[in-house]
Amino acid sequence: AQKVTQAQTEISVVEKEDVTLDCVYETRDTTYYLFWYKQPPSGELVFLIRRNSFDEQNEISGRYSWNFQKSTSSFNFTITASQVVDSAVYFCALSFYGGSQGNLIFGKGTKLSVKP
Amino acid sequence: GAGVSQSPSNKVTEKGKDVELRCDPISGHTALYWYRQSLGQGLEFLIYFQGNSAPDKSGLPSDRFSAERTGGSVSTLTIQRTQQEDSAVYLCASSLSGTTGKETQYFGPGTRLLVL
Numbered sequence: 674a675q676k677v678t679q680a681q682t683e684i685s686v687v688e689k690e691d692v693t694l695d696c697v698y699e700t701r702d703t704t705y706y707l708f709w710y711k712q713p714p715s716g717e718l719v720f721l722i723r724r725n726s727f728d729e730q731n732e733i734s735g736r737y738s739w740n741f742q743k744s745t746s747s748f749n750f751t752i753t754a755s756q757v758v759d760s761a762v763y764f765c766a767l768s769f770y771g772g773s774q775g776n777l778i779f780g781k782g783t784k785l786s787v788k789p
Numbered sequence: 790g791a792g793v794s795q796s797p798s799n800k801v802t803e804k805g806k807d808v809e810l811r812c813d814p815i816s817g818h819t820a821l822y823w824y825r826q827s828l829g830q831g832l833e834f835l836i837y838f839q840g841n842s843a844p845d846k847s848g849l850p851s852d853r854f855s856a857e858r859t860g861g862s863v864s865t866l867t868i869q870r871t872q873q874e875d876s877a878v879y880l881c882a883s884s885l886s887g888t889t890g891k892e893t894q895y896f897g898p899g900t901r902l903l904v905l
Contacts, residue, residue: 706891718880718896725891764832768890776822776848777894779832 675700677767679780686755687788694750694783696765702726705769707741707748708777713761724748755787791815793897795881801903802871810866810900814883821864822884822894823856827877835879838864839886871904878902 676699686692698707709721722732724741732739736753752759762784766777794813802808814821823835834848838858849855853871858864868875878899884892 704890708893710896715898716878716901717898718882720893720895723891723893776834776837776845777824777832778834781831 675702675767675769675778677765677778677780679763679765679783681783682781683784683786685786685788688757689754690787691751691753692755692785692787694752694763694765694785696748696750696780698746698748698765698767700767700769702769705767708766708768709739709748709750710764710766711761712764712782718764721750752785755785757787757789760785760787793881793883793895795879795897795900797900798898799901799903801905803905804873805870807867807869808871808902810868810879810902812864812866812881812883812897814862814864814881815895817885818883818895819861819886820884820892820894821858822882823864823866824880824882825877826880826899830877832880835866868902871902873904876902876904 678697680695705726707724711719711721722739729741729743738751740749762782764782765780768777793815796811800808819840821838825833825835836849836856837845853869856864856866878901880899881897882894884894886892
């Protein structure tokens, strides 16, 4: 079965704190893809990153970084020096080659509140 | 370029009425997806279109739900005899292709449906 678990329902931090959002996935496929999306209060899902199962390199983009570890089936997302504008719901998602033609399987999301 | 657009933004209807939701994908994207986002269920896949192939309807919750895509572009999601449990945000996404699972899906702003 394919599944994505985001155990943290809500996180609240104070501006400038670092915060890590956890994502654990389950799949039997060897080729799969992992995504993070951000959903600000306006509601539109914004793509942040895609990672394929053969690329375990961590990635950094500005204040955002992602840690992909196949050994623990995790794809965690860290925001460094958080800002109020980072307040949103963050979704981790999984898709896999050839299965259900690529529809995304989403976690339940983590609501991040960054307070000034 | 223009992103995915959806209309209407909000729809209030009475139980038992039919509703149509529209999605206009990014130009050149051959794959189109419908998802539903509700408080209790998170983000759920509904239906997927890829080019001129038969759609993958595996996520539709009942036969009251149907969708079509005309000319490989605009899609309409129809809900017949609406029920209160249909109240949710309906999200449309498109991608360049959908056949491998690796393509990034770009989401529209959604249609918020309220069934009274």
